[in-house]
Amino acid sequence: MDSWWEILSVFLVSTIKFVFGGIPMALGMGFHFFEAVTVTSLGGFTGITVFTFLSEIIIANYKKRQARKRITHPHLPPPKIFTKQKRFIVKIKKRFGLVGISFLTPLIFSLPLGCFLAVRYYKNKQTILIYMFSSVLIWSVTSYFLYKPLINAIRTYLF
Numbered sequence: 001m002d003s004w005w006e007i008l009s010v011f012l013v014s015t016i017k018f019v020f021g022g023i024p025m026a027l028g029m030g031f032h033f034f035e036a037v038t039v040t041s042l043g044g045f046t047g048i049t050v051f052t053f054l055s056e057i058i059i060a061n062y063k064k065r066q067a068r069k070r071i072t073h074p075h076l077p078p079p080k081i082f083t084k085q086k087r088f089i090v091k092i093k094k095r096f097g098l099v100g101i102s103f104l105t106p107l108i109f110s111l112p113l114g115c116f117l118a119v120r121y122y123k124n125k126q127t128i129l130i131y132m133f134s135s136v137l138i139w140s141v142t143s144y145f146l147y148k149p150l151i152n153a154i155r156t157y158l159f
Helices: 004-016 016-029 033-072 082-106 110-122 125-158
Strands: none
Touching: 004 016, 004 033, 004 110, 016 033, 016 125, 033 110, 033 125, 082 110, 082 125, 110 125
16 A cells, blocks of 8 residues: 555545445455455444444434424425335345345445435444444355455456
């Protein structure tokens, strides 16, 4: 690794978009296994911690705002209850629970959305953090080995 800017940029990308952002970026910059896994995992852990506690604040403020809105504007139609995205999320929640949400968060959802969903449906933050941290660590190691041959092939082809 050449500079702290590379480490910081991989770290910051990993706080939001993990599997399709941080890992490929780390490999593209030439990080070795331990460096890539450490920096991306720490970025993911930081993002999960921040977004888990931030989601609680956002949900509380949203509920207060909706209650005030219903009081001041009782004639407004109720919001849509079922959409395709909501059905997909509820299906995952019912079938797989917190483990499913945690497993799919780095892969399909972004870390902020996954943390928001976990906090929305489950209240124990310690359990949420444990499952999310485990998922980030597993996906960090797995995606390193999935992306490594691809990045090497691209480097060989381009250079």
